[in-house]
Amino acid sequence: MSPMPKRLLEVRNLRIHAGPLEVVREVDLELRQGETLGIIGESGSGKTITSLALLRLLPEGLRAEADALVWRDRDLTSLSDRDFRPWRGREMAMVFQDPVGSFNPAKSIGWHLRTALERRGLRGAWKPEAEQLLDSVGIPNPAAVLDRYPHQLSGGMLQRALIAMVVALEPGLIVADEPTTNLDNIVEQQILSLFRDLRKRLSAAFVFITHDIGIAGQISDRIAVMYAGEIVEQGPAAEMLAAPRHPYTRGLIATARALAARADQLAEIPGHLPGPGQRPSGCVFRPRCAQARPGCEAPQPLRDIAPGRQMRCLLDA
Amino acid sequence: MGSTTLRRGLRRAGILLLTLVTGALLVFLAMKAAPGDPALSALGENARPELVAAFRRDHGLDLPLWQQFWAWISGALTGDFGRSLTLAGGVPVGSLIANRLPVTAFIGLYALLLAAAISLVAGTIAALQRGKAADTALTSLAVLGVSMPDFWLGYVLVFFLALNFPIFPSYGFVSPVDSFTGALLSGFLPALAIAAPMAAVFARVLRAALLDVMHRPYVQVARSIGHSGKFVFVHTILRNALIPYVTIIGLQVRYLLGGVVVIERVFGIPGLGSLMVDGAFGRDYPVIQACALTFLVIVLMTNLAVDLLCTRLDPKARA
Ligand SMILES: Nc1ncnc2c1ncn2[C@@H]1O[C@H](COP(=O)(O)OP(=O)(O)O)[C@@H](O)[C@H]1O
Ligand SMILES: [Mg+2]
Numbered sequence: 001m002s003p004m005p006k007r008l009l010e011v012r013n014l015r016i017h018a019g020p021l022e023v024v025r026e027v028d029l030e031l032r033q034g035e036t037l038g039i040i041g042e043s044g045s046g047k048t049i050t051s052l053a054l055l056r057l058l059p060e061g062l063r064a065e066a067d068a069l070v071w072r073d074r075d076l077t078s079l080s081d082r083d084f085r086p087w088r089g090r091e092m093a094m095v096f097q098d099p100v101g102s103f104n105p106a107k108s109i110g111w112h113l114r115t116a117l118e119r120r121g122l123r124g125a126w127k128p129e130a131e132q133l134l135d136s137v138g139i140p141n142p143a144a145v146l147d148r149y150p151h152q153l154s155g156g157m158l159q160r161a162l163i164a165m166v167v168a169l170e171p172g173l174i175v176a177d178e179p180t181t182n183l184d185n186i187v188e189q190q191i192l193s194l195f196r197d198l199r200k201r202l203s204a205a206f207v208f209i210t211h212d213i214g215i216a217g218q219i220s221d222r223i224a225v226m227y228a229g230e231i232v233e234q235g236p237a238a239e240m241l242a243a244p245r246h247p248y249t250r251g252l253i254a255t256a257r258a259l260a261a262r263a264d265q266l267a268e269i270p271g272h273l274p275g276p277g278q279r280p281s282g283c284v285f286r287p288r289c290a291q292a293r294p295g296c297e298a299p300q301p302l303r304d305i306a307p308g309r310q311m312r313c314l315l316d317a
Numbered sequence: 318m319g320s321t322t323l324r325r326g327l328r329r330a331g332i333l334l335l336t337l338v339t340g341a342l343l344v345f346l347a348m349k350a351a352p353g354d355p356a357l358s359a360l361g362e363n364a365r366p367e368l369v370a371a372f373r374r375d376h377g378l379d380l381p382l383w384q385q386f387w388a389w390i391s392g393a394l395t396g397d398f399g400r401s402l403t404l405a406g407g408v409p410v411g412s413l414i415a416n417r418l419p420v421t422a423f424i425g426l427y428a429l430l431l432a433a434a435i436s437l438v439a440g441t442i443a444a445l446q447r448g449k450a451a452d453t454a455l456t457s458l459a460v461l462g463v464s465m466p467d468f469w470l471g472y473v474l475v476f477f478l479a480l481n482f483p484i485f486p487s488y489g490f491v492s493p494v495d496s497f498t499g500a501l502l503s504g505f506l507p508a509l510a511i512a513a514p515m516a517a518v519f520a521r522v523l524r525a526a527l528l529d530v531m532h533r534p535y536v537q538v539a540r541s542i543g544h545s546g547k548f549v550f551v552h553t554i555l556r557n558a559l560i561p562y563v564t565i566i567g568l569q570v571r572y573l574l575g576g577v578v579v580i581e582r583v584f585g586i587p588g589l590g591s592l593m594v595d596g597a598f599g600r601d602y603p604v605i606q607a608c609a610l611t612f613l614v615i616v617l618m619t620n621l622a623v624d625l626l627c628t629r630l631d632p633k634a635r636a
Contacts, residue, residue: 057537059537087543088540088542088543089541089542089543090543093541094538096534096537096538096541098534101535102535103535103538104535104539104552104553104556104557105535105632105633106556106560106630106632107552107556108632115542115548115552119542119543119544149632165542169542
């Protein structure tokens with residue numbers, strides 16, 4: 001086996017509060033250079049705000065704290081927002097869910113790429129590199145597209161252009177928050193293969209957020225499953241898909257398989273995600289869990305269950 | 318793309334021309350429909366009938382209406398607006414307009430720039446400090462500003478500022494043609510009186526627009542790239558909020574002219590507004606018509622300028 005790549009990011013005990021409510025709790029993440037971490041979970045499970053917290057981009061009303069947020073051997077928790085700003089973009093960048101809304105409608109695509117390149121430190125002629133970047137993400141006729149305005153391009157083209165902007169910054173980590181959710185199927189497949197291509201081409205690490213466990217499996221080295229603001233299971237992608245251990249992960253995979261097989265009987269997990277403030281005590285999945293048993297009403301820590309694999313459930317304890 | 322731009326331009330020019338002709342016709346007909354006989358008001362109620370008839374012949378008042386309109390409009394195109402009926406020795410109205418227009422244009426533009434400057438600062442502070450003391454204070458000021466009639470504000474300003482700061486004269490106006498600094502100082506209070514209520518409206522619109530844009534996803538994207546707060550504000554937030562802001566300024570320009578007419582009276586400024594009011598009192602219809610037509614042209618030109626600016630600001634409007 002090749003030597004383990006260097007650790008890029010380590011998050012310990014990240015929690016996010018909305019006023020008195022704890023909407024994300026006890027999130028531990030680790031990312032090595034060049035690695036892709038897939039984060040999956042139902043809508044509302046806290047994937048977006050967890051990734052926004054990494055870049056300190058949480059909207060008003062949400063507050064994040066962590067025991068440690070180590071980036072390349074430096075703990076960023078002590079950094080003021082002002083001192084953190086240069087980290088954004090250059091070290092960590094993000095591709096958002098809504099490509100159409102992601103672009104400044106008053107500015108051309110060329111402006112977006114130029115300002116991103118300038119942010120990286122490029123001075124002088126920017127067009128050749130901008131064109132090359134657009135070309136590398138599969139945008140035909142890049143020179144003409146530089147003069148286009150966001151409203152003149154399709155969602156798929158805009159998502160490619162946004163990815164080109166992020167690539168232009170040459171960040172160490174690229175967070176992609178459901179980058180294909182708002183796109184139709186064919187375009188989704190194209191963007192996914194673009195991401196696979198980027199993974200090979202760039203040295204950056206990726207966090208790829210999706211609610212589709214199949215996509216996460218295709219694209220990730222490791223997968224973290226989030227439920228109601230907690231990570232309930234994480235580990236190597238192949239192992240997780242082949243042998244899910246947490247009842248919630250198992251449910252997700254069963255549902256995905258049933259959907260893929262167009263089964264009449266959808267193996268859906270009964271019940272629904274508790275809203276913030278309705279989180280049960282103890283194991284948060286307990287009310288929906290077919291295997292709930294005495295002991296589940298106690299809070300469950302994230303336990304190591306195998307090398308590189310953790311789970312928040314007493315089944316394997 | 319070039320041909321659509323051309324077609325748009327032609328269409329806009331056509332609409333402009335049509336508005337101008339219709340407006341001119343309305344001005345003309347309104348004058349004709351106004352009570353009072355211009356000959357009698359020029360010569361006196363008891364003038365001899367043959368004098369009245371001669372007056373009518375001289376001024377073409379005996380011709381059919383459409384011929385009178387044609388004579389007026391074709392003269393106006395060459396700068397000939399006829400002669401005043403009341404002012405010393407029948408001065409050519411064209412030269413009156415030419416003398417008064419720079420004064421009114423100066424005051425109007427001054428007021429507009431003041432309103433823009435005040436509202437840019439106030440609107441930005443209110444939006445950035447939303448819900449805090451500065452926002453509340455500015456909001457109360459704005460409500461006051463909107464509800465104050467401008468002539469009233471004019472008097473208040475004269476009393477408080479002119480008496481305390483003699484640098485701003487309370488009456489009398491130095492034409493910008495004679496001294497630009499003199500015009501800036503003597504025009505400050507009247508321009509401020511016109512600007513204050515407009516600034517209140519502009520600031521509210523800007524505040525709302527800024528708050529709307531601030532929560533758009535592309536602002537978050539700009540931050541995620543690591544651009545500085547100033548860069549994000551100027552190029553992303555303010556830049557997009559300017560579109561509704563400039564649009565509302567364009568819509569308010571006609572009220573600006575109403576303000577100019579009143580304020581010129583209050584401060585004794587010899588502009589188009591006072592000329593028109595004097596003309597109205599003297600039933601001096603060539604003067605009134607010429608002033609009204611000039612105001613119409615000013616409004617249409619400003620609207621065109623604002624339109625073009627909006628098109629520049631908003632790529633979607635360019636298409
Ligand atoms: N601005 C906010 N203020 C308060 N709560 C929020 C805010 N944004 C999101 N939340 C809460 O955080 C939880 C997680 O949201 P989110 O991260 O968007 O979920 P996901 O991306 O997994 O769909 C949601 O339950 C939502 O109620
Ligand atoms: Mg989300």
